[in-house]
Amino acid sequence: MKENWSWEIKPASRIPEIKISELWQYKDLLLRFVKRDHIVSYRQTILGPLWVFLEPLIATYVYFYVFSGILKVSTGEVPPQLFFLSGIILWTYFSDVVSSISYSFYQNASIFAKVYFPRILVPISINVSKLSRLGIQMLMLIGMYIYFNVNGQGLKPSWYLLFAPVLILFTALLSLAVGLIIAALSARYRDLQNLMMFIIRLLMFATPIFYPFAQVDEKFKMIIGLNPLTPLLEAWRVMLFGSGAVNGLHLLYGIVSTLVLLVIGVIAFGRVEQNVIDTI
Amino acid sequence: MSSRIVIEASGLYKLYRLGAMSSGAFKKDLSRWWTVNVMGKEDPFGKINEDGSTETNEQQFMWALQNVSFNVKEGEVLGIIGKNGAGKSTLLKILSRVTRPTKGVVRGKGHIASLLEVGTGFHEELTGRENIYLNGNIMGMTKKDVDKRLDEIVNFSGIERYIDTPVKRYSSGMYVRLAFAVAAHLNADILIIDEALSVGDADFQRKCLNKIREISVKAGKTIILVSHTMHTVQSFCHRAILLQKGSIIEEGLPDHVVHKYLHAIQAKDYFNEYADDDVLAGDADIRVKKVTLDTGSVGDVESINVNTTLYIRFECKSVNPEMDLAVGMYLFSVEGECIFNALSNSIKTSEGTIQGCCIIPGKLLNDGSYFVSLAFIKNGSTDDIFYLEECLTFDVEDVPGQLRWYGNYSGHIRPALSFSLTEKKSLIVT
Numbered sequence: 001m002k003e004n005w006s007w008e009i010k011p012a013s014r015i016p017e018i019k020i021s022e023l024w025q026y027k028d029l030l031l032r033f034v035k036r037d038h039i040v041s042y043r044q045t046i047l048g049p050l051w052v053f054l055e056p057l058i059a060t061y062v063y064f065y066v067f068s069g070i071l072k073v074s075t076g077e078v079p080p081q082l083f084f085l086s087g088i089i090l091w092t093y094f095s096d097v098v099s100s101i102s103y104s105f106y107q108n109a110s111i112f113a114k115v116y117f118p119r120i121l122v123p124i125s126i127n128v129s130k131l132s133r134l135g136i137q138m139l140m141l142i143g144m145y146i147y148f149n150v151n152g153q154g155l156k157p158s159w160y161l162l163f164a165p166v167l168i169l170f171t172a173l174l175s176l177a178v179g180l181i182i183a184a185l186s187a188r189y190r191d192l193q194n195l196m197m198f199i200i201r202l203l204m205f206a207t208p209i210f211y212p213f214a215q216v217d218e219k220f221k222m223i224i225g226l227n228p229l230t231p232l233l234e235a236w237r238v239m240l241f242g243s244g245a246v247n248g249l250h251l252l253y254g255i256v257s258t259l260v261l262l263v264i265g266v267i268a269f270g271r272v273e274q275n276v277i278d279t280i
Numbered sequence: 281m282s283s284r285i286v287i288e289a290s291g292l293y294k295l296y297r298l299g300a301m302s303s304g305a306f307k308k309d310l311s312r313w314w315t316v317n318v319m320g321k322e323d324p325f326g327k328i329n330e331d332g333s334t335e336t337n338e339q340q341f342m343w344a345l346q347n348v349s350f351n352v353k354e355g356e357v358l359g360i361i362g363k364n365g366a367g368k369s370t371l372l373k374i375l376s377r378v379t380r381p382t383k384g385v386v387r388g389k390g391h392i393a394s395l396l397e398v399g400t401g402f403h404e405e406l407t408g409r410e411n412i413y414l415n416g417n418i419m420g421m422t423k424k425d426v427d428k429r430l431d432e433i434v435n436f437s438g439i440e441r442y443i444d445t446p447v448k449r450y451s452s453g454m455y456v457r458l459a460f461a462v463a464a465h466l467n468a469d470i471l472i473i474d475e476a477l478s479v480g481d482a483d484f485q486r487k488c489l490n491k492i493r494e495i496s497v498k499a500g501k502t503i504i505l506v507s508h509t510m511h512t513v514q515s516f517c518h519r520a521i522l523l524q525k526g527s528i529i530e531e532g533l534p535d536h537v538v539h540k541y542l543h544a545i546q547a548k549d550y551f552n553e554y555a556d557d558d559v560l561a562g563d564a565d566i567r568v569k570k571v572t573l574d575t576g577s578v579g580d581v582e583s584i585n586v587n588t589t590l591y592i593r594f595e596c597k598s599v600n601p602e603m604d605l606a607v608g609m610y611l612f613s614v615e616g617e618c619i620f621n622a623l624s625n626s627i628k629t630s631e632g633t634i635q636g637c638c639i640i641p642g643k644l645l646n647d648g649s650y651f652v653s654l655a656f657i658k659n660g661s662t663d664d665i666f667y668l669e670e671c672l673t674f675d676v677e678d679v680p681g682q683l684r685w686y687g688n689y690s691g692h693i694r695p696a697l698s699f700s701l702t703e704k705k706s707l708i709v710t
Contacts, residue, residue, distance in 0.1 A: 004389075005288075005387035005388060005389055006388065006389045006390060007387070007388055007389075007392075008385060008386070008387050008388075009374060009375070009377055009380065009381065009385065009386040009387075009388075010380065010381075010385050011380050011381055011382055011383055011384070011385075012380040025422075026417075026420075028417050028421075028422045028423040029417040029418060031423075032413060032414050032417045032423075035410075036403060036406065036410070036414055039405065039406060039410065040403060040405045040406070043405050043446075044405070110400075111400055111401045111418065112378060113373075113378055113396075114376070114378060114394065114396040114397050114400045115376070115378065115394060115396070115400050115401070115418055115419060116376055116377035116378055116392075116394070117418060117420065188309075274379075274380045275379055275380055277373070277378055277379050278296060278297070278379055279297070
């Protein structure tokens with residue numbers, strides 16, 4: 001007699017299967033995780049969500065005094081504060097997502113050891129939480145943008161700004177991809193996590209956050225250009241200020257490398273996730 | 281119960297690595313990866329032979345399950361029993377999909393929810409209500425499912441007043457009530473329960489047991505229950521499975537399997553003689569020759585009841601010419617809780633045989649199953665101890681009461697305390 005089973009538990013496979021329909025069934029859990037993160041971050045704090053504004057604002061002015069005041073880095077036509085803020089919010093988003101995702105297995109070990117749900121929901125929910133944070137910070141960027149324009153800067157966004165959601169989507173996918181890869185690598189050996197996060201911190205210097213890519217010395221352009229965040233960030237500045245050093249090919253590189261990293265990340269995470277509670 | 285099979289497990293194996301992860305483990309990982317993926321050879325650790333037998337080349341790997349196959353029918357309550365380390369938890373982990381088998385497959389129908397522990401995912405900062413939703417969602421319920429059951433859950437938990445207070449302010453009892461309330465209202469077709477019943481006070485436990493029985497009977501839900509309480513297995517389950525060292529050794533009606541379990545551990549474990557010099561239990565300094573249990577004279581183990589005095593005797597050989605030796609006796613309940621331990625005097629040993637005897641007086645233990653572990657403490661150091669674990673197992677039976685009390689005694693011990701009632705004569709002033 002042929003039975004039609006609704007599920008099957010098999011030994012861990014090398015290429016994990018990903019069931020989109022199952023992810024959809026668990027969408028409420030995804031939203032619940034996001035909600036939990038928000039509640040937990042701001043309950044019993046004095047300033048609450050104000051921290052979302054304060055952090056990048058303070059960083060922007062520190063960079064402003066260091067890079068524009070002391071080091072005299074030129075940001076071209078764009079006011080340095082606005083230039084730094086646009087870079088900082090995107091970079092902070094990226095590094096926050098990567099570092100939080102890289103802890104997925106450790107932080108949730110006790111839940112993972114008891115209940116099944118698609119594990120990838122945890123990194124996705126982290127990403128969504130941080131994305132809403134990024135959205136709030138965007139409002140601040142718009143505020144500062146208007147402020148500088150009122151004070152006679154005459155900045156004009158490019159019509160490419162219509163593609164901003166696509167750009168943010170790809171930044172989100174890139175952050176997810178890098179986070180998944182680090183989480184998978186460090187599931188068994190925790191020190192890899194420290195090493196990778198150190199590399200991510202160094203990567204900040206190889207990303208045009210507090211200098212325009214156009215001003216980078218030819219010798220280093222190749223290296224900094226290889227960072228998939230570079231074309232994304234430069235494209236972001238083109239949209240906002242109409243000035244930035246990115247061409248179609250470079251942007252295509254950014255998009256393709258994001259997708260490749262994402263496939264690697266999803267497979268690596270899926271492979272590790274199947275038996276992770278035995279080793280964690 | 282219908283004859284429709286909802287879970288079919290066939291040929292399950294699970295290999296575990298023992299010991300801590302360290303740089304040594306990294307080296308082995310590398311060599312294993314090299315052998316399997318680069319050289320294209322078979323995995324040097326943990327082979328499964330054609331005939332289903334297994335071998336592990338290295339000590340640090342262990343088979344937690346070996347060739348486990350069974351079916352569960354719709355609406356059936358299946359009990360799983362066995363000693364600690366028999367593979368019960370591993371089996372439940374595989375069934376609840378938190379880990380994968382090394383070999384074999386489980387197929388099934390319907391939604392599974394596992395209560396390996398109630399309150400999974402509860403967050404301290406969240407309120408009771410928020411935690412109900414979070415826990416429900418983690419257990420596979422949608423927001424709508426929880427909405428529908430929210431009132432019922434809150435009522436069942438009995439903490440309506442505190443439902444919007446963060447759970448970190450709850451007493452541990454309230455916390456458990458809330459957690460159990462969610463667990464009892466899951467809309468799963470198949471429930472996996474592991475000792476979740478041993479939380480909360482007795483009253484609440486009964487409430488939960490009734491609720492779960494109600495679920496099972498009315499809604500035709502299937503339940504897989506791991507329990508150490510033989511009484512629970514006998515009264516709740518339709519069928520039981522006995523696991524030993526990762527294999528199923530008995531399967532059938534609960535009474536039969538429970539009897540077999542109690543009998544098997546008794547028959548084997550009253551008397552443990554480590555005869556062969558090569559397989560003596562021990563380490564570099566100590567070789568244990570035998571551990572026995574009797575009721576007065578050696579070999580006499582007719583029946584043990586709550587009044588019986590027990591003699592635990594052991595003999596060991598010292599191979600160290602000079603050492604201080606003391607022995608600790610640990611008594612555990614069958615659930616694995618330590619009831620007490622006792623320590624012998626210490627003696628200076630030379631090479632030779634040492635014998636010891638520990639007496640557990642009658643009228644001390646309650647009825648139940650117990651096991652004994654011995655610790656050989658060398659030179660008074662807590663670092664240098666040889667443990668002989670679970671070397672004896674025994675059952676204590678109840679004696680029909682002289683007292684006017686027909687219920688069970690609670691707790692692991694039932695000491696004969698001086699306890700009397702007298703009527704106080706009141707002085708009537710006229």
